[in-house]
Amino acid sequence: MIYLLTLLLTIVLFIRDREKTIAGVKLGIKKLIKNLPVFLNMIILVSISLYFVSDELIVRFLGESSGIIGLLLAILLGSISLMPGFIAFPLAGILLDKGVSYMVIGGFTTTLMMVGVLTYPIEKEFFGVRVTIIRNLISLLIALLVSVLVGIFYGEIII
């Protein structure tokens, strides 16, 4: 899909300006090759973490916990793992069926998406160590706030 789109765009742009388009494609390939080791490192880290922090483990850890402890556990697990949406959300559905609170699920999915311990090598390459650490800490805080708000909206937290 995205290759087809890229190909069509490249052809259209090529007709309009040959040199600019060739330069663009060359630049893209150059960047890809330059960034290859960083992406490879991330893939390796993710494959290791997916093996040890498996679906079953997450269900076992989060399946029986709720409240503050459950939320903290969810945020920890979400931060250190990285999984594609088509794995993460069915998993969230399973947790929901097991009676896990929306607050805990919110904490898990939000940190999963926003906080990236495993994407640290890539992020630091582009934005530097300091910004990477600050952004991840802010994201952690946002995830915490969002999950508490989710809890309030669902009446799981009474204020």
Next chain:
Amino acid sequence: MNLNNLRKYGLFLFFVGFVLLSFIFDYNVGEGIYDNFLQFTLTMIKFLPAVFVLIGLFDTWVDREVIERHLGNDSNYLSFIWAILLSGTTVGGLYVAFPVAHSLLKKGASLRIIFTYIGAAAICRIPMTLFEASYVGIKFTLIRLFTSIPLIIISSILLEKYLKSRGYQISDDLAS
């Protein structure tokens, strides 16, 4: 291949050795990790090269002036909407948003827009949001989006203020 290159691929070479040994000695953990590695690599090949070609085309085709006007330091609140709409189209995950954000920044987008884009790319990608709504419920998705987007925008503005006061400069060498 010089020493620096070798260092960059160090983890990968170590990993290859580990996987080979795992297969020789029939070590289950290593084989399992290798399966994950293969699957994730295939997923990445499905879009990553195309994304980088698009970034390259963006670099040569889009005028700096356009980005500065719509997403730069003097742009108005609409720039946040552009950033969030753009983030909706992001494929893959955060790891794709970083090189895109880096290109935008070098073209003159402001830091607050960059961080809004990265944050929104994490939580508002359209395919992912649809997945979430169908498995966890549309109510959950809406609550999550409407609580996190304002927080992302506010924190991006604060982060920009902080970084500007510290004279933050983006690194150029690796991703150029």
